[in-house]
Amino acid sequence: MVDDRKNRRPTVIVIDDDQSVREALKGLFESVGLIAETHGSVREFMAADDPEKAGCIVLDIRLPGQSGLEFQEALAQSDLPRSVILISAHVDVAMAVRAMKAGAIDVLTKPVREQDLLEAVNRAIANDAARREERTSKTAAQLRYTSLTERERQILTLVVAGKLNKQIAAELQLAEPTVKLHRGHMMRKMKATSVADLVKIVGGLF
Numbered sequence: 242m243v244d245d246r247k248n249r250r251p252t253v254i255v256i257d258d259d260q261s262v263r264e265a266l267k268g269l270f271e272s273v274g275l276i277a278e279t280h281g282s283v284r285e286f287m288a289a290d291d292p293e294k295a296g297c298i299v300l301d302i303r304l305p306g307q308s309g310l311e312f313q314e315a316l317a318q319s320d321l322p323r324s325v326i327l328i329s330a331h332v333d334v335a336m337a338v339r340a341m342k343a344g345a346i347d348v349l350t351k352p353v354r355e356q357d358l359l360e361a362v363n364r365a366i367a368n369d370a371a372r373r374e375e376r377t378s379k380t381a382a383q384l385r386y387t388s389l390t391e392r393e394r395q396i397l398t399l400v401v402a403g404k405l406n407k408q409i410a411a412e413l414q415l416a417e418p419t420v421k422l423h424r425g426h427m428m429r430k431m432k433a434t435s436v437a438d439l440v441k442i443v444g445g446l447f
């Protein structure tokens with residue numbers, strides 16, 4: 242059996258209490274080569290969910306128990322947000338605004354036009370991939386930062402603040418060649434090729 246988590250193939254997860262809708266959407270997504278799975282409720286989805294699974298969620302707004310809108314807002318506040326498309330037979334302006342503020346990729350009205358839904362899913366998958374790549378890059382940068390010595394961290398902070406080597410030397414009471422040596426080690430460990438590059442890396446850490 243292929244492990245889709247390992248090969249990172251995106252999965253479209255459909256959560257809708259209407260079985261006919263679930264089956265229709267699953268068939269649509271699989272017809273264009275996407276992997277799809279379905280659940281009848283948020284509770285059912287949560288019991289089987291793997292948060293590391295790449296892809297997106299197509300979520301009915303009106304569900305038994307926790308509503309789709311409430312669940313989407315909870316996902317947006319979690320440690321690993323998901324790309325969500327909301328669908329409903331009844332969508333009002335206030336509902337759509339609330340969903341978009343919580344980060345929904347789109348809010349579509351049933352019956353959903355297949356092309357509109359597929360386009361929204363493509364955007365959602367791209368959004369998910371970008372967010373996961375950013376998280377991976379941040380984790381790698383954090384590991385590189387933890388490898389710095391205390392002195393290298395001090396110098397990093399001052400370099401990012403725009404200090405020159407001679408200013409750093411004066412502030413830390415070091416010889417300028419010593420600052421240059423520590424700075425070189427720090428830049429290599431952080432994989433930064435310039436001060437601008439270092440500022441960008443550090444800006445993503447905190």
